[in-house]
Amino acid sequence: MDTSVARRNILARIRAAQGRPAEPAASEREAVTDYLERHPEGPRPPMPGDLVTRFVEEARRMSSTVEEVATLSDVPAAAHRYLLEHNLPVRAIAWETLREFAWAEAGIAVEFRKPVDLDPVGITGCFCATAETGTLVLLSGPQTYASAALLPETHIAVVPVSRIVAGHEDAFGLIRTERGELPRAVNFVSGPSRTGDIEQTIVLGAHGPYRVHVIVVRGA
Structure with a gap:
């Protein structure tokens, strides 16, 4: 069973209920990428070089x-x-x-x-x-x-x-x-x-x- 198809169908219905097209526009994908690149990481423990x-x-x-x-x-x-x-x-x-x-x-x-x-x-x-x-x-x-x-x-x-x-x-x-x-x-x-x-x-x-x-x- 290809669950990726079912996932896409579910997300398409959610987007339709929000009044948006089934597939994300290029601008939406660019906004997500920009957010991930700018989003600051939380504190992390120091790591050794090895x-x-x-x-x-x-x-x-x-x-x-x-x-x-x-x-x-x-x-x-x-x-x-x-x-x-x-x-x-x-x-x-x-x-x-x-x-x-x-x-x-x-x-x-x-x-x-x-x-x-x-x-x-x-x-x-x-x-x-x-x-x-x-x-x-x-x-x-x-x-x-x-x-x-x-x-x-x-x-x-x-x-x-x-x-x-x-x-x-x-x-x-x-x-x-x-x-x-x-x-x-x-x-x-x-x-x-x-x-x-x-x-x-x-x-x-x-x-x-x-x-x-x-x-x-x-x-x-």
Whole structure:
């Protein structure tokens, strides 16, 4: 189902009720762009010059595990190593965008599709990552399905250092610059899913993966 069509239809009806044409005029879009460029940011904490180190520290603080590798070609072996160390199945589903990686040679059976209930491991990339909170920013799309990071009990994410930005403000700025508009879903993943609803005791894996493992690629 193409939800973008339904969204456009809903917004068109709202605009019609306001006495405006169904599609925004160029002047309206220019006014929005001007506002975003002029709108002052709120206070932000100071950030170190080394965003990679800050991201790794904060990701671990949020209960993610992290391994750093030199190049993208090292990713499959690192993922295989993580799965073996944690006695996890060496099979996974992955984003279509990761199809060119040498998964089979590394010993992992990977299928490039959306997950189903019994898939143990989901492997994704990321749109970017924020150093301030150790957060992965994932944008949904035909080849980057959101469920790959949410349904499997183990989520492995590939993070090139070139895609690590300071904070959420920078992440949204990058989305506007590179994509122009938000996709159907933008997910901010800060470690494994958790809840403290029962007796204020933190339980991992409440609404998503029990484990989040981040592979930081220094040469990408």
